[in-house]
Amino acid sequence: MRAPETVADAGSPYLAPEFYDAVHASYRDDVDFYLRAAQAARGAVLEAACGTGRVLLPAHEAGVDIEGFDREPKMLEALKRKAADRGLTPRVYAADLREVSLSRRYALVTIPLRSFQHLLTTEDQLQALGRLRDHLEPGGTLLFNLFCPSWEFIQEHDGKPHPIRELLHPQTGLPVALYDTRRYDRVNQIVSIEREVVESDARGYAAQTQRHAFALRWTFRFEMELLLQAAGFERWQVSGGFDGRPFGNDSDEMVWTAWKA
Amino acid sequence: MTETLPSPYEAPEIYDLVLEPFRDDLPFWLEEARAAGGPVLEVACGTGRVLLHLLEHGVDADGLDLCPAMLERLAGKAQARGLEARVQRADMREFAAPRRYRRVFIAFNGFAHCETIADQLRCLRCCREHLEPGGAVVLHMSYPGMAYWLEPEGGRVLEMEVAHPVTGHPVRMYDTRQRDRAGQRQHSLTEVEELDAAGQVIRVHRFETSQRWVYRFELELLLRNAGFSRWQVLGGFDRRPLERDTDQLLAFGWRD
Numbered sequence: 001m002r003a004p005e006t007v008a009d010a011g012s013p014y015l016a017p018e019f020y021d022a023v024h025a026s027y028r029d030d031v032d033f034y035l036r037a038a039q040a041a042r043g044a045v046l047e048a049a050c051g052t053g054r055v056l057l058p059a060h061e062a063g064v065d066i067e068g069f070d071r072e073p074k075m076l077e078a079l080k081r082k083a084a085d086r087g088l089t090p091r092v093y094a095a096d097l098r099e100v101s102l103s104r105r106y107a108l109v110t111i112p113l114r115s116f117q118h119l120l121t122t123e124d125q126l127q128a129l130g131r132l133r134d135h136l137e138p139g140g141t142l143l144f145n146l147f148c149p150s151w152e153f154i155q156e157h158d159g160k161p162h163p164i165r166e167l168l169h170p171q172t173g174l175p176v177a178l179y180d181t182r183r184y185d186r187v188n189q190i191v192s193i194e195r196e197v198v199e200s201d202a203r204g205y206a207a208q209t210q211r212h213a214f215a216l217r218w219t220f221r222f223e224m225e226l227l228l229q230a231a232g233f234e235r236w237q238v239s240g241g242f243d244g245r246p247f248g249n250d251s252d253e254m255v256w257t258a259w260k261a
Numbered sequence: 262m263t264e265t266l267p268s269p270y271e272a273p274e275i276y277d278l279v280l281e282p283f284r285d286d287l288p289f290w291l292e293e294a295r296a297a298g299g300p301v302l303e304v305a306c307g308t309g310r311v312l313l314h315l316l317e318h319g320v321d322a323d324g325l326d327l328c329p330a331m332l333e334r335l336a337g338k339a340q341a342r343g344l345e346a347r348v349q350r351a352d353m354r355e356f357a358a359p360r361r362y363r364r365v366f367i368a369f370n371g372f373a374h375c376e377t378i379a380d381q382l383r384c385l386r387c388c389r390e391h392l393e394p395g396g397a398v399v400l401h402m403s404y405p406g407m408a409y410w411l412e413p414e415g416g417r418v419l420e421m422e423v424a425h426p427v428t429g430h431p432v433r434m435y436d437t438r439q440r441d442r443a444g445q446r447q448h449s450l451t452e453v454e455e456l457d458a459a460g461q462v463i464r465v466h467r468f469e470t471s472q473r474w475v476y477r478f479e480l481e482l483l484l485r486n487a488g489f490s491r492w493q494v495l496g497g498f499d500r501r502p503l504e505r506d507t508d509q510l511l512a513f514g515w516r517d
Binding site: 122189 | 443
């Protein structure tokens with residue numbers, strides 16, 4: 001049996017995949033949405049930034065012809081372990097969103113869980129959209145979601161630590177609390193997130209605190225349309241949630257569909 | 262809002278009463294025009310607040326505007342100042358000028374009147390077609406920052422207070438705004454109040470207008486998608502970098 005993974009060595013949340021899975025275990029909205037889309041696809045599906053297989057494994061298990069890629073080998077190793085436990089052998093590749101180059105073409109390409117927001121510059125965004133479009137068959141669809149921060153949320157959270165989750169460590173069984181401090185660069189549309197992971201000892205005392213840091217870029221609605229246009233997509237639409245509601249002033253999520261002619 | 266009020270551009274004398282005194286941007290435009298090393302076109306020149314300033318300083322500048330009343334007032338002001346203004350009535354989305362320019366200017370939120378991506382791109386492409394190789398479009402927009410979006414809805418904001426050029430009594434411009442965050446739009450009820458010596462309101466002029474805001478990367482993408490080869494966005498008339506959402510947007514798009 002492997003030693004319990006500590007988050008100590010994890011500058012990025014993606015270097016501790018099992019802990020990552022525990023943190024995201026309760027978030028299901030997008031899994032069902034992308035699973036349904038994958039099942040409805042008229043051909044092969046490619047999942048960008050598939051991580052530990054949160055979406056890919058259930059889709060594969062449901063009989064969808066789905067492949068995935070991720071830039072973080074540790075996440076893919078975790079995916080393969082989980083797949084092996086379930087007797088599955090999905091095809092996944094180590095690749096960066098901006099450089100992915102596979103031989104196959106797909107009817108549907110997805111980027112779940114806001115992974116597109118790891119791309120911090122317009123150039124990176126366009127490069128990734130171009131690569132993903134190249135992997136679509138004619139008539140194929142790109143499907144992805146982004147958060148859309150409200151100004152009230154930014155004002156309330158900027159620079160202040162907020163508790164985001166409490167859970168039991170998947171390996172030690174001890175309580176862990178997560179706090180995020182977000183700093184918003186409002187003209188560069190980048191939120192820098194410092195995550196404190198406070199692990200308790202068996203007596204319930206805070207035993208050690210680890211820090212992860214990552215940054216996400218947010219994109220406004222018309223800006224996204226211009227990105228899709230610049231990347232060569234012919235048609236697109238946005239909705240304000242996984243239930244298909246219209247995108248409006250109260251939306252905190254953007255769900256984008258873009259078509260290659 | 263059930264009634265439809267006139268646009269402020271249908272009452273150029275009231276427009277000038279309040280906005281003619283605004284001069285903060287004039288040194289920037291003059292400096293840009295002088296550095297251009299060739300003719301300048303001002304798109305949406307209105308009553309000539311910027312254009313006449315350029316002409317007065319010897320710049321070879323033409324102008325265009327959609328609104329005949331604004332251009333008429335511009336012509337009157339030019340004559341009074343002994344200037345010869347070459348202006349035409351034209352839509353910023355599809356104009357045709359007989360010559361090519363080193364710079365095309367769109368000052369003072371004029372670009373906010375392009376309210377859809379299609380209109381924004383038509384306007385920028387048309388500006389680009391009128392540039393000599395090496396020339397640039399330069400546009401100034403207010404940045405729609407957090408404080409702006411968080412202003413209480415429906416509040417009446419004092420935008421400007423100036424002294425009446427003849428009577429010296431106060432003239433106040435108020436804006437009551439409806440903001441559409443997802444659509445990046447603002448609809449304004451603008452009220453210009455003229456006061457007497459005792460501070461009583463003696464006249465009120467009411468107008469309606471709508472504007473579309475742009476963010477920084479969005480503006481860069483508009484320039485890219487309109488065919489410009491290079492672009493840069495600055496944060497103020499003093500050419501400081503854009504760092505805060507209380508800065509201004511000054512965007513340059515070059516045709517190489």
